[in-house]
Ligand code: HEC
């Protein structure tokens with residue numbers, strides 16, 4: 085009511101000035117965001133994670149993108165989905181590469197068996213049962229060997245039959261999954277010792293993996309998402325799978341003050 089003691093012109097003017105201030109603050113915020121986005125994209129993948137402000141920014145941008153485009157397959161909590169072989173993204177076990185921003189980004193850009201140019205598509209898990217390379221009994225023995233390799237309870241007599249097959253030229257398991265069974269992250273061949281099973285770890289799941297083979301498909305995102313969005317997602321996933329480093333990134337340095 086007090087306001088109305090002033091002429092209309094004055095308080096309209098004041099309102100106008102206030103709007104200008106708000107608009108200016110908003111556009112400064114927009115410019116700041118655009119600058120951070122540019123820095124996020126320009127930084128070398130190996131270097132990004134050393135900049136806490138970029139990691140924070142990437143997480144803010146990446147979380148809603150993840151919910152919209154990735155959660156349907158990898159789960160709202162990034163815990164994966166064994167029905168379609170979508171890996172958990174918060175652990176340190178990677179099909180492709182070493183879990184660096186660079187290799188995470190490559191998977192997102194080009195996809196896996198996505199039929200996009202540059203897709204990661206070197207090899208796949210053969211259907212040993214269906215193709216008649218292994219009998220059901222041999223696969224059952226192999227399942228026990230998988231349990232042994234991944235430090236779970238196993239049938240020793242059955243598992244003992246399997247290494248001769250694992251290292252045979254008929255199966256070439258060793259060729260893709262490596263002599264020590266720890267997988268090959270150039271081929272996207274799973275680590276068989278970690279107890280992390282993208283397609284499920286029950287005896288039935290393991291049997292099915294070997295009998296029917298597996299053919300996980302990850303879409304390519306280049307063309308659907310911008311490079312900035314893909315970078316934000318890569319750094320976001322990196323920070324979720326490297327919580328120790330990410331928490332360093334979130335807390336300003338203990339020695340006080342930024343760099
Ligand atoms: C030509 C390469 C190749 C050969 C040979 C091969 N694998 Fe695989 N294997 C793969 C790839 C690639 C994957 C990942 C498949 C995917 O996720 O789509 C895989 C996945 C698996 C899985 C499922 C892993 C998970 O996370 O659920 C098991 C179990 C497995 N292989 C066991 C074997 C055994 C046992 C043999 C030998 C009888 C064998 N593989 C031979 C390439 C190979």
Ligand code: HEC
Pocket residue numbers: 150153154155156157158168169170171173177178179180181188191192196272299300301302303305317321
């Ligand atoms: C249609 C289902 C689907 C969608 C949607 C999807 N993914 Fe995937 N993703 C997969 C599958 C399946 C694999 C494993 C492919 C294989 O077996 O090799 C995978 C693999 C990956 C990998 C490699 C993991 C590793 O262990 O090396 C990353 C990183 C990844 N996805 C991130 C994403 C991100 C980020 C998004 C959203 C932009 C996304 N995915 C959307 C199904 C999906």
